[in-house]
Amino acid sequence: MERRNFIKSIGLTVTAGAAPWVNTVQAQTGPIRIGLLSPLTGVLAAGGKELVEGFELYWKQNGLTLAGRQVEIVIEDDGSNPDMALQKARRLVEQRNVHFLMGSVLANTGLAISEYARSSGTPYFIPVVAADELTQRKRVPNIIRVAGYSASQMPRPLAEYAYNVKKVRKIVTISQDYTFGHEQCGGFSQTFSELGGQVIQQFWHPLNTADFSPYMAQLKNAGADAVFAMETGADANRFIKQFRNFGLQGKLPLYGAMNLTDQSVIRTLGEEAGGIISSAHFAEGSDNAATKKFVAEYVEAYGKLPSIYGFSLYSGAMWVAEAIKKINGKVEDKTAFLNAVRSIELTNSPLGRPVKLDSYGNPVYDVFIRETKVRPDGKYWNVPIQTYPGVSQFGKYDPEVYMKQPPYSRDFQGIKKS
């Protein structure tokens, strides 16, 4: 008796469950579908929103057609969470049939997506995800850092600046406890210690730490000349505020990763955001004509100064569009597409100088040392105060020698014992 009823109920459910899956089968010709992943919620929500805005700005300016084909952008939220990023990547490729993936911000989400891209062969372009190994020890032909950078690339000149110009000798680092943090701190610490400086102590905290109070006293009492803070997204915002509220601003020089002082972070801050020194290839306060033009256009489109996320995806869109034009829109031919992407030299970059990949797949940049300064309208932005030209992902090291040392992690920070 019960069995029959039960089978009926199962039957009804299976049909109910199956009905919504009668999806339209996507045709293989027709529009070029781009799957854009971005953290629209979670610790990087502010940056994630700008990632999408920067990307869309390019298409707004240039139209949504390439080589006669319509361009469709499908956006999915990766939630600043690697599990969700992986699910969405799968969905984009297998359910929505996108031709390639782009985006994501956090290194851990980027790595999760990369693993999927590697095993499925889907092209994945990462203007922001900066995990070192994707263009070093674990390079994969279909994952390309268009208009991007690698994590340890940027802090090395900062370490040189701190040691040589500012005469910092003892430093304490505080960072989010994940790949990007390990690599930024590693890049900084290795260079700093090799110059003769001392890394006194290193603090690591989980992503989305709301309360930095346990760390503030320790930073103060560590006996260092300066602090290097590697924070992104909401953590950066909270850290800067609390740094001031605990009386450390002005007493302890603050050096930061580029993400610490990014527009998406300091836009809502006041004087607590001033006087922080960071390093990056992009500075919205730069004098360069191409950068100024880009900043003006961005302000006109969105009413705010561009962040690195907006700038990077704008450049990334430009890069990919040029590659697609080069192969006459035939994105289905993956090999030709990837070769085209790899061979692009971006001449119209908002950086005002050509950008192309080194032989390992990561661009070489002129890195600015930037300081956060106040504008006449009261907002803060990053202004270059010194330039270190021609910085590659390997810094001053020989690539093959460098890749023999282990990747940066909690346990290996490249610190030279003196």
Next chain:
Amino acid sequence: MSMTIFQLLNGATFAALLFVVASGFTLIFGLMRIVNLAHGALYLFGGYLGLTVANLTGNFFLAGIGAAIGIALIGLIIDFGLLRFVRGSELRQVLLTLGVAFVLNDLALVLWGGDTFSIQVPAFLDGPAEFGDVTYPIYRLFVLLVGIVIFISLGLMITKTRLGALIRAGVDDAETVSAMGVDIRRVFIYTFMLGSALAGLGGVMGGAFLTLYPTADSEILVYSLAVVIIGGRGSLVGAAVGSLLVAMLSTFGQVWFPELAYFVIFGPMAILLAFRPLGLFGKVA
């Protein structure tokens, strides 16, 4: 400044915030036997509401009041509109509040978006306070003050007013109170609204120094659970002691055993639940 004093202050100020939120939770749990898993969502929603009020009026204190009233109303809707259909079954109540938590969390996402927000504090509360060689954020000290004031106020309400007496009696034995002719339903509703208001107020207080973001609700909920379990159901003193313990464990745990930070809080909670579920100050029902 001594590191220990500094960390003690960190713990105490965090404890104050936890107390405000957990006291609401323990009142509801103690009197109505409801584990309100939406309590964290009420905190977050209150914070966002306060943010809107602050943006509209430019006044931080109005934001706190607005949030408390707003969330009390939402609490009324939850209790009167939903929970009354599942009276009598503790399990169904718990799971229903879980559903409410999801709805509130997603609604907040729709209304305010996924960015992290901070509620602006008035200038006289902003920045560092310096006395001697001690530098500490003024606002956190303010939170500590508010926590103490609320503790005293709630204590007075519970011991000196009729409602308070009814709540105390109800925590001990709700059936008898009802049998004595008191409209226990009314007491329940007021308690639920009060508990919710406290959560909402906590959201504004917390939103100013810990910021508001979509996962803050489950974080504060889990802390509140730990406080109430350790301190004991239905006891304000228990909530205060529990808050201090949890906050200190959290602060010092992060400094001394960063790897085990969560274990340090949930370990004691688990042990207590296993061997002494009534906590330190809870009474046998």
Next chain:
Amino acid sequence: MLANKKQMVYVILALIVLALIPTLMPGYKTSIATEILIFAILAMSVDIMAGYTGRTSLCHGAIFGVSTYVVLHYVTVIGGSVWMGALLGVLAAMALTMVFAALAIRTSGVYFILLTLALGMIVWGVCLRWTSVTGGENGIRGSVATEWLLNKQNLYYFTAICFAVVTFGMWKFVNSPFGLTLKGIRDSESRMRTLGYNVPLHLFIGFIVSGFFAGVAGALYAFFNSFVSPSTVALAQSVEGLLMAIVGGVGTLFGAIIGSILIISLENFVSLYTDRWLMIMGFLFIFTMIFAPTGFLGAARNFIKSREKR
């Protein structure tokens, strides 16, 4: 074996449907079907506790995820064989369950929920902070599958076979004398005690059996996902498993399967049109608690029973 011919027919029908899925729903949908089967096993393991033993728990996600972590760690970091990894994963899940059970069997009802929640949080905290072993925020990623399992269809068939075997095992378990004792404990613990049953021992074993099945689901998930992170052991995972069991109908075992189909299909379907998946799940929970506490299957059975009374 099975009591009568009718049951045999239904079972064979179910197996045929199971076998035909990749043909009826190819490509991406086969992956969804695989996912449904894996979570159905998790949901059923939750039901063994919630439905048959009367102890609603919020730690099964942690048990499930620990198994996944062990499999992934063993295969990608230690470089061991996939099958050994799966075995270790299930054993780890059972060991963890033993610890949970030792602490939790004294409690019941709401306190049991809270205790299992706390225990799950501890596991989550460890996975998040013990970076050297679990990869912390980065999780552990890497292909955990033998050559032939890399193919999605093959993975589906493998999962389907495991699912059929495991479901049969669970069904036998809950209908065995031991299982009936558990139901008795759910209905009235004091009565069972007076009748002389060793209640704590029964609870302990029941919990471990439930943990075993959650561990199996976790190992299969490792094969399916090739990735694990703290999200896999988080509270949300336990909640989702519980939701599936409840929506389908606690105490029915097969209800959990329905719950898994419903929830995962809904999630995939709804996400095509809106991002409001969480809100819909919340309303589903509220609705179920108020109107259909016996779940979909329970309500369906009640409805059909009331029709038959006429």
